[in-house]
Amino acid sequence: MTQFGKGCHLHLIDGSAFIFRAYHALPPLTRKSDGLPIGAVSGFCNMLQKYVEDSSGPDAPTHVAVIFDKGSHTFRNDLYDLYKANREAMPEDLRPQIPLTRTATLAFNIACKELEGYEADDIIATLTCQAREAGGRVTIISSDKDLMQLVGDGVEMLDAMKNKRIDRDGVFEKFGVFPERVVDVQALAGDSVDNVPGAPGIGIKTAALLINDFGSLEELLDRAGEIKQPKRRQTLIEKREQIELSKRLVQLDCETPLDFSLDDLEVRDPDPEVLLGFLTEMEFRTLTKRVADKFGKDAPVLPEAAPAAAGAEAGAAPEMPAIDPAGYAWVKTAEELAPWIAEAQQRGWVAVDTETTGLNEMACDLVGISLCITPGKACYIPLAHRAVATDDLFGSDELAEGQMPMQDALDLLKPLLEDPAVMKIGQNMKYDAKIFARYGIGITPIDDTMLMSYAMHGGLHGHGMDTLSERYLSHTPIPIKSLLGSGKNQITFDRVPVEDAVKYAAEDADITLRLWTIFKPQLHQVHVTRVYEGLERPLVPVLAEMEMTGVQVDRDTLSRMSNAFSQKMAQLEAEIHDLAGESFNVGSPKQLGEILFDKMGLEGGKKGKTGAYATGADVLEDLATEHELPARVLDWRQLSKLKSTYTDALQEHINKETGRVHTSYVIAGANTGRLASTDPNLQNIPVRSEEGRRIREAFVAPEGKTIVSLDYSQIELRILAHMAGIDALKEAFREGQDIHAMTASEMFNVPMEEMTPEIRRQAKAINFGVIYGISGFGLARNLRIPRGEAQAFIDRYFERFPGIKTYMDETVAFAKEHKRVETLFGRIIHTPEISASGPRAGFAKRAAINAPIQGTAADIIRRAMVRMPGAIAEIPAKMLLQVHDELIFEVDQGAEDDLIAAARSVMEGAAEPVVKLDVPLVVDAGRGKSWAEAH
C-alpha cells in the first residue's frame, strides 16, 4: 500500500449532488421486474461509469472516494434549529434509492464514506485538509459553492456538469474574494437555500466589497461604526450575533472524527463479477452491456421482459446485438434488393433513410437509400454516387461502380413504400417523404422516431438522431462530418466513396429501427399515444405538402425595396457619422457603445457581462429623447434588419424551378408544441411597423388566385380563461367583448364607456404578462413604469381574478411534483429545471406557467391543420403557411367565400370533440392579392 503523500492525487466526489442531479435529469423510471423506482440509481451509475472512463490518463487520481450526507440532524441544527429548515422533503420515489447508491458505489469498488451527524461537505473538508498537509493534490468533484472555501494550494474543484475546473481565480470570480475569505462573504450574504440568515439586505456583491475593505469579517464587525451607509451600518451592528452564527453555520469542519485514513481510499479496480452482478440485479441493460464490453466479457443475461413493458428503464433496449458495420450490406443489383423488400413485406415494417446531396429537400438530389428490418442487419442501396477520380481534384461525373439504375430501384421500392400494410419507420420522415414525393413516391404509412421522442421527452433533450442514439442506445453514430468534411472543402454525399457511405447510411437505418423498437411500446406507457398519433405524426404529410407548395414571392418588389433601403441607410449613416464627429461601423454594438458613452459621454451606459455597453432598442429609445444620434441609429437599425433579413435574404430563397419560397417547418423544435419555421423563417415576417409591413406586399397570389388569411382571435387568453376557470373572462369572451377593455374596467373601476386607450393598453400588457408568468420587474419594464406601480397592478389583478393566481400556483406545484406540465390535449412538457435554485428557478417557473397555455394553442392549430386537407378537398385552394395562430391559403378567385367558411369551421371547432372549451374560439379572416392585404 502506498502512503498518501507528495505526488498523490485525491478525488472527492460529492455523492449527494450526483444523486440529486441524476434524479432530476431522468424520468421516473422503475425496475421492470418489480416496479422499484430506479431512475436516480440508473443516472448515478451512468455518472460513475462516465467518471471512471474520464478519469484515466496522466492526471488520473491515485485515491478516490464518494462522500455522502448521513442523517438529517447535524451539529449545525444544534447551533441553529432552522438550518436547512426550508428544504423540501425528499421525494417519495427517491428515498428507497438512497441505500442503493451506496451499494452502487461499492460495486464500482470506490470507497464510500459518510458519518452520522456530519454533512458530506465536512468530511470532504477534513479529507482535503489532511491531503493538503500530506503534500498531495485534491480535486473536489462538486459544484457546491460552500466547498469553494477549500480551493487553493493544490486543491481544485471540478464542476462535472460543465466540465469546468475552478481554481483560486475561479473562486474570486464567483465570490469577489479568495477562498480564505469565502466564509466571511457567505456569513454576510447568507444562503436562502440552506436557510442561513446572514445580514439582511446584503448579498454576495456587497459582502465582498465590505470584506475587501476591512480585510476580514471580525475586523468589519468590530469597526462597523465606520461604515458610511446608515442602513448598512445599522444592520451590521444590530445583527452581529446573527452574522456570527451564520459564519459558524457555513464554516466547514476540518476536524471531523473519521474512522478511516487517506490510505484507505486508494484507487482499486472493480471486480467484474461484483459490478456486473449489481448492474444486472438493477436490470440496467445498456449499462450492463457497456461495462461488460469494457471488461471484454459477455453481458449477463437479463430476465426477458414482455415486449409491452420493454424499456421502462432509460436506454433499456430489448435484446439487441451491438451496432457493427459488419452487419451492413451494399446492395448492388435488383436481385440483391428483392429479398429485403420481401422481408419488409413479410414483417410489416421497415426503417428507411434517404441520403441526398444537400439539406434542402426542394433543391437536392437522391443519392442512396438504406433499409433496416432487424436490429444489426441493414443495407444501403447506392444510386447516384460519383466515381472517385484519381487524377483531378473535383471528382468525376461518372457514376461509381456497384450501383443499380436509380429508376429500377425506385420502381421496385415504390410498391413497398406505398403499401398500406407495411409501416415505414424514419427519423424526421418529413424530409424523406419530400424527397420521395419528388420521385413520384407517396410514402405511407409512417412512424417517426423523432416525433415519438418529442411526444415522450419534450423538454428533456433534443430529438435529433445523434442525441437519441447516445441517450437510448449509448452509441455515437458516425459523424456526417467525417465523410463530408466541413467548411469550404466540404463535399456532397454523392462524392463519398460507396464503402464509407454503406457504413454511415446503413447505421442510420439501424439506429432508427432500434429507437423505434424501444419507443413504440413506451408511447402507451407514458400516455402520449394520442398526442403522437393525433398531433405529431399526421402533421408530417400536411407540412410536407405545404412546404412543397411554397408561396409566391415577387422578386421585383423586394429588389425595389432593397434599393430604397440602401439609399436611406447611406443617408442615415452619413448623418450618424456627422453627429459622432467620426466614421465608425454603425452596425457594431461595441463601436456604437463606445461612441455614445465614452466619446459623447451620455448617461446611462451599462456594461453587460462581456464588458460591452448595452445598446439595445430600449436603451437607445431612452437616449433618443435627448439626442439625435441614437434616434438615427434606431432608424438605421430598422432598415438594416429589413434589408438583410428580409428584402435581400428572401430573394435568395426563391426556388429556381418553382419561382416560389419554400420554408421548412421544424415539428419537434419548440418545447411547447409550436412549430418553428426555418430557411427562411416565414413566421417572423414584419407586421408591427408600417415600413416592415410592406414586406408582406411581396407575398402574392399568382394570376387568378387570392391570398386568404385566417387567424385565431386572442386564443391564448381564451385558453387561460378556460383553464383557470375565470368566469368574468369567459363571460366577456362569450359576449364578444373587448377583453382588454373589460380587464381594464374591472381593475381600475372605469366604466366601459369611459375607457381610454392608455388604460386599455396597460390592461392589455397585464393580460399578456399573465400568460408569460408575470413579474413586477417584467411588467414594469414593458410598461416603462416604476416597479412598485407594476407590482400594485399585479396585486390588483390577482385580487380581481383570484382564479388566475390559483392557476399559476397550482401549475407550478404540479410541475414540482411531476417534473412536467400538460396541455389540455395531453401533450407533456417536461420541466426538469423547476426545482433548480437561483435565477433559473424563476425562468423555469414562468416557463411552466406559460407552457400549458401556449402548448394548448399549438395543439389546437395542429388539430386544425391535420383536418384541413380533408375539409377543403373540394375547394381549389392550398394551405401555404402557418404562423402560430394564423393559417394562410392560396385560393382560386371566386372560391374565397367557400374556403373561408370551410377553414373557419375547422379552426373554430378544432378543440372538439376531445376538449369542450368554456369559451368560443373565434377566427378572423382576410383576403387580398398579397399577404399585406389579406392580414
Add this chain to the structure above:
DNA sequence: CCTGTCACG
C-alpha cells in the same frame, strides 16, 4: 462559435 440585436406569435 458566441453574443447582441431584432423580427414574429
Add this chain to the structure above:
DNA sequence: GACGTACGTGACAGGG
C-alpha cells in the same frame, strides 16, 4: 442594493 426576470422562436452581423 442578494441575484435577475416577462413566454416561445430564428436570422443576421460583428468579433474573437
